Amino acid sequence: ESGYRLWLRYDKVKDPALLENYQRMVTQLVFPGKSAVLNAAKQELKLGLKGLLGQDLNAAAVSPTLSGALLVGTPASAKAIAALPLASKLKALGKEGFLIQSVQVKGKATTVIAANSDVGVLYGVFKYLQLLQTGKPLSNLNISSAPKIQLRMLNHWDNLDRSVERGYAGLSLWDWKTLPDVSNPRYRDYARANASLGINGTALTNVNANAKILTKEYLVKAAALADVFRSYGIKVYLTARFSAPIEVGGLKTADPLDPAVRQWWKDKTTELYKYIPDFGGFLVKANSEGQPGPQNYGRNHADGANMLADAVAPHGGIVMWRAFVYDNKVPEDRAKQAYSEFKPLDGTFRKNVIVQVKNGPIDFQPREPFSPLFGAMPKTPQMMEFQITMEYLGQSTHLSYLGTYFKEVLDADTYSKGKGSTVARIVDGSLDKHSISAMAGVANIGLDSNWCGNIFNQANWYVYGRLAWDHDLQAETIADEWLKMTFTSDSGFVAPVTQMMMASRENVVNYMTPLGLHHIMSEGTHYGPGPWVNSAERPDWNSTYYHRADSAGIGFDRTSKGTNAVAQYAAPVREMFEQVEKTPEAYLLWFHHLPWTYKMKSGNTLWNELVDRYYFGVSAVQLTRHTWAGLEPHVDAQRFKAITALLERQEQEAKWYRDGCVLYFQTFSKMPIPAGYEKPAHELAAYMNPNFIPMPPLPAILQ
Numbered sequence: 097e098s099g100y101r102l103w104l105r106y107d108k109v110k111d112p113a114l115l116e117n118y119q120r121m122v123t124q125l126v127f128p129g130k131s132a133v134l135n136a137a138k139q140e141l142k143l144g145l146k147g148l149l150g151q152d153l154n155a156a157a158v159s160p161t162l163s164g165a166l167l168v169g170t171p172a173s174a175k176a177i178a179a180l181p182l183a184s185k186l187k188a189l190g191k192e193g194f195l196i197q198s199v200q201v202k203g204k205a206t207t208v209i210a211a212n213s214d215v216g217v218l219y220g221v222f223k224y225l226q227l228l229q230t231g232k233p234l235s236n237l238n239i240s241s242a243p244k245i246q247l248r249m250l251n252h253w254d255n256l257d258r259s260v261e262r263g264y265a266g267l268s269l270w271d272w273k274t275l276p277d278v279s280n281p282r283y284r285d286y287a288r289a290n291a292s293l294g295i296n297g298t299a300l301t302n303v304n305a306n307a308k309i310l311t312k313e314y315l316v317k318a319a320a321l322a323d324v325f326r327s328y329g330i331k332v333y334l335t336a337r338f339s340a341p342i343e344v345g346g347l348k349t350a351d352p353l354d355p356a357v358r359q360w361w362k363d364k365t366t367e368l369y370k371y372i373p374d375f376g377g378f379l380v381k382a383n384s385e386g387q388p389g390p391q392n393y394g395r396n397h398a399d400g401a402n403m404l405a406d407a408v409a410p411h412g413g414i415v416m417w418r419a420f421v422y423d424n425k426v427p428e429d430r431a432k433q434a435y436s437e438f439k440p441l442d443g444t445f446r447k448n449v450i451v452q453v454k455n456g457p458i459d460f461q462p463r464e465p466f467s468p469l470f471g472a473m474p475k476t477p478q479m480m481e482f483q484i485t486m487e488y489l490g491q492s493t494h495l496s497y498l499g500t501y502f503k504e505v506l507d508a509d510t511y512s513k514g515k516g517s518t519v520a521r522i523v524d525g526s527l528d529k530h531s532i533s534a535m536a537g538v539a540n541i542g543l544d545s546n547w548c549g550n551i552f553n554q555a556n557w558y559v560y561g562r563l564a565w566d567h568d569l570q571a572e573t574i575a576d577e578w579l580k581m582t583f584t585s586d587s588g589f590v591a592p593v594t595q596m597m598m599a600s601r602e603n604v605v606n607y608m609t610p611l612g613l614h615h616i617m618s619e620g621t622h623y624g625p626g627p628w629v630n631s632a633e634r635p636d637w638n639s640t641y642y643h644r645a646d647s648a649g650i651g652f653d654r655t656s657k658g659t660n661a662v663a664q665y666a667a668p669v670r671e672m673f674e675q676v677e678k679t680p681e682a683y684l685l686w687f688h689h690l691p692w693t694y695k696m697k698s699g700n701t702l703w704n705e706l707v708d709r710y711y712f713g714v715s716a717v718q719l720t721r722h723t724w725a726g727l728e729p730h731v732d733a734q735r736f737k738a739i740t741a742l743l744e745r746q747e748q749e750a751k752w753y754r755d756g757c758v759l760y761f762q763t764f765s766k767m768p769i770p771a772g773y774e775k776p777a778h779e780l781a782a783y784m785n786p787n788f789i790p791m792p793p794l795p796a797i798l799q
C-alpha cells in the first residue's frame with residue numbers, strides 16, 4: 097500500500113449487499129469500438145469491473161442481450177448507441193462530454209455510456225467506475241457532463257537532468273536517457289490518472305526552459321511520450337526558451353521581429369509537428385526572473401507571443417504566454433507588475449495566444465487576493481495557473497488540501513463586467529466570449545512510489561483536475577470522492593477526514609501568513625519561517641519588503657495612500673480593498689499598514705489577533721493529529737504510519753513558523769504574547785539561525 101494506485105484502486109466492493117446488487121446490474125459488456133482511445137477505455141473498464149466486482153466480462157456482444165448490459169461507445173463506433181434516441185442530448189455535450197443513462201434496449205435493462213468522441217467515452221468510463229468506487233446506486237442513472245474549460249493542463253517544471261523545480265516527490269517521471277526506446281509503465285499510469293480527471297494536456301518541461309528540448313534528440317523522446325498519452329486524450333506541450341534561435345539555431349539574435357528568427361521558429365515548429373502531429377503548443381516564460389524574452393530587443397510580450405503563435409497556427413497549435421513577470425528594475429510594488437505590463441497589450445495578441453495568469457498578483461502564496469489581471473483584458477483569453485506543488489504551503493510535508501484555495505480564487509468576483517464576473521467565468525471564457533479557455537496546474541508529481549511525496553497531496557492533483565473540468569463543483573464533494581476512492585467509503589473515516597481536509601489550508605495560512613501577510617518564508621528554499629530575510633539579491637525577494645513591520649505597525653499599504661495597487665481592481669472591489677473597515681480580514685495586511693493596537697472585529701488588538709491566529713493554526717494541526725490517530729482501524733498500516741509521521745512533523749514545523757514569526761514581530765510590537773499561550777521553546781536568535789531544524793530528518797520510510 098505505497099499509494100501508487102492513487103484513486104484508481106479498484107479493490108473489491110466490501111459491502112456484500114452492495115456487491116451483489118452491482119453484480120446483478122452489470123452482467124454484459126457491449127463495447128464494439130476499437131480505436132486506440134476506445135481500447136484504452138475498454139481496458140480500464142474491464143480492469144475496474146474485475147477488481148471492483150470480480151467480474152471478468154468479455155466485450156463480444158454488439159447489442160445488449162441480457163438485462164444488466166453496459167453499452168459503451170459513440171454513435172459511430174456502436175450501432176446500438178446510434179439506434180437510441182440520444183442525438184439531442186449528445187449534441188449538447190460537445191467534443192468531450194459524455195452521458196451515462198439507464199435505458200431499455202429491446203426489453204433489456206441497459207446502462208449506456210455514450211459520447212460524441214472516443215475521448216468522451218473514456219471520460220464516461222472513468223465516471224462510471226467512480227460511481228462504483230464511491231458506492232453510488234446504478235439504477236435510474238441520468239448523468240451528463242461536459243467540461244467547462246477546454247484545455248485542462250498540467251505544467252511540469254521538470255528539467256532535462258530529471259530534477260524538478262519546486263518538486264517534492266522525487267525525480268521527474270520523464271526518463272530522458274532511456275526515451276524513446278524504453279516506455280516505462282508509469283507513463284501509462286500517469287496518463288490513466290490524468291484521463292480519469294479529464295486532464296487533456298501536459299507541458300513536459302520547466303518554464304525556466306532549456307532550448308535543448310527543441311532539438312531532434314529530445315523531440316523524438318517527447319514524441320514517444322506523446323504516443324503513450326494520445327490514447328488517453330492527452331496532448332503534449334513544450335516550453336519554448338525565447339533565446340532558442342541563438343542557443344540551438346546558431347542565429348545571432350532572438351528578436352521576434354527579425355525575419356530570420358521568425359523563419360527559424362516556423363521551421364522548428366514544422367519539424368516538431370513531424371514528430372508530434374497533435375502537438376498542443378508552446379508554454380513560455382519570458383522576461384521574468386532572468387529568462388530571456390522580447391523585451392531584451394525592445395519588443396513587448398505581444399510581439400514575442402505573436403511570433404510563436406504565427407509559427408504554430410498553421411498546425412493548429414496555441415501559445416500559452418505567462419504573465420508572471422518581473423525583471424531587472426525592482427518595482428515599488430511587485431504586485432502591480434503583471435497588470436502594468438499586460439493590460440496595455442489587450443487586443444494585440446493573436447487569436448491562438450492565451451495569457452497564463454497566476455492566481456494571485458505575487459506568487460502562489462498561502463493566500464493571495466485574486467490577480468487584478470483577471471477581467472482587465474477582456475479582448476484576450478486568460479487562463480488560470482494554480483500551483484499544485486506546494487512550494488509555499490509546506491511542500492510535501494504539510495497537509496493542505498488545496499480544493500478550498502482553488503475554489504476561493506475561482507469564485508472570487510472581479511466585477512469586471514458587474515456583479516457575477518467571477519474569475520471562473522473569465523477563465524472559462526464565458527464572460528468575454530472567448531474561443532479558447534484553459535487552466536494549468538503546476539504538477540506535484542514525481543517518481544516517489546506514491547507519486548506526490550505525501551498521500552494527501554494526491555488529493556491536490558485530484559481536486560485540480562476535477563475543478564478544471566467543472567469549477568462549479570464543491571471542494572468538499574471532491575474531498576469526499578477522493579477519500580472514498582483512495583481509502584474507504586466508511587463514513588466513520590470519510591466524515592472526520594473530510595473535515596480535516598477542509599480546514600487544512602486555513603490552518604497553514606494561520607501558522608504561516610495570517611491576516612494577509614505574504615512572502616515571509618525562508619529565502620531560496622521557501623521552507624520554514626523567514627520574516628527576518630532582508631539581504632536577498634533583490635529587495636522584492638526580502639520578507640521585509642512585504643511585511644513592512646516597524647514600531648508603528650505592520651502590513652503593506654497598497655491603498656491610494658500607498659502604492660495604489662488597489663486601483664488595478666474594478667470597482668467596487670477597489671473600494672473594498674481601499675477602505676480598511678471593508679477589507680476582509682483575510683487580506684488586511686496585504687492592503688494596509690496598521691498599528692499594532694488597531695482594533696479588530698473581534699475586539700482584539702491587531703497584535704493579539706495576529707498571535708491568536710498563529711497559535712490557533714498550531715492547535716488546529718494538533719487536533720488533526722488526534723483525529724487521525726483515532727482512525728487507525730480504517731487504514732492499512734503502511735499508509736497510516738506514513739501519514740501519522742507527516743502530521744507529527746507538521747505540528748513541529750507549525751510551531752517553528754509560529755514561534756519564529758511571533759518572536760520576530762514582537763521585536764517591533766513590543767507587546768507580550770497573551771497569557772495562557774505556551775512560550776516559544778527558543779529565543780528568536782535560534783530560529784533565525786539558518787541551521788535551525790525543528791525535528792530530525794524524515795524517517796526513511798517517507799524518503
Ligand code: BDP
Binds near residue numbers: 381385460
Ligand atoms: C516561483 C518559483 C520559481 C519559478 C517561478 C515561476 O520559486 O522556482 O520558476 O515561480 O513560476 O514561485 O516561474
